[in-house]
Amino acid sequence: MIDKENKAKIEAAVRTILTAVGENPDRPGLVETPERVARMYAEVFATKTAAPFDNYKLFKVDHPTEMVLLKDIPFYSMCEHHLLPFFGTVQVAYVPQHQQVIGLSKIPRLIDYCAKQPNVQERLTVNIADELQRILDPAGVAVSISARHMCMEMRGVSKPGVHTESSYYTGQFKADRDLKQEFLQRIAN
Numbered sequence: 001m002i003d004k005e006n007k008a009k010i011e012a013a014v015r016t017i018l019t020a021v022g023e024n025p026d027r028p029g030l031v032e033t034p035e036r037v038a039r040m041y042a043e044v045f046a047t048k049t050a051a052p053f054d055n056y057k058l059f060k061v062d063h064p065t066e067m068v069l070l071k072d073i074p075f076y077s078m079c080e081h082h083l084l085p086f087f088g089t090v091q092v093a094y095v096p097q098h099q100q101v102i103g104l105s106k107i108p109r110l111i112d113y114c115a116k117q118p119n120v121q122e123r124l125t126v127n128i129a130d131e132l133q134r135i136l137d138p139a140g141v142a143v144s145i146s147a148r149h150m151c152m153e154m155r156g157v158s159k160p161g162v163h164t165e166s167s168y169y170t171g172q173f174k175a176d177r178d179l180k181q182e183f184l185q186r187i188a189n
Ligand SMILES: Nc1nc2c(ncn2[C@@H]2O[C@H](COP(=O)(O)OP(=O)(O)OP(=O)(O)O)[C@@H](O)[C@H]2O)c(=O)[nH]1
Pocket: 079, 080, 081, 119, 120, 121, 122, 149, 151, 152, 155, 156, 157
């Protein structure tokens, strides 16, 4: 939650930007914009002011499977260099140990938690893996992200449609080439 005082600061900053780019912040179409942008930032940067998300349901299972894989989880984040969106999909796999698995919905929740702050894609990739490793202590985690960066598409180098791919592996995924290969094969299909 961004408190009232900080919302007012965002509103004042947005008014300043609008004026600086030659707009009239008091014209009807813009008069509510600073307040809207403050609410929008409170949403997309929620993690910076929220308590750490820790409602991760862990379950004991008698015979855990090998790899658990969640494919094509959508995410949206903001690049920390331009404050423009980058977005795409995340592939997350882990190999259970201690006969322990995590509530499935908690993985997209964990991704959202990691995404809702100014980011670079590589750090987001590592953060998701490290958080899952910390919470669940699995035998290994694999995270792969494919994303489009608006700062490369709508401005600057102006290259629409480029997909940036990043990945990070821990534990068995790092040590066992066959396991990593299986992950790569399964996310390719
Ligand atoms: N590695 C990485 N770079 C990113 C990410 N998001 C944006 N960038 C890059 O951050 C760099 C910032 O470069 P600067 O030269 O400081 O900024 P700039 O003048 O706006 O650069 P251009 O985008 O090339 O116009 C650019 O190359 C962006 O493409 C990301 O998630 N990961």
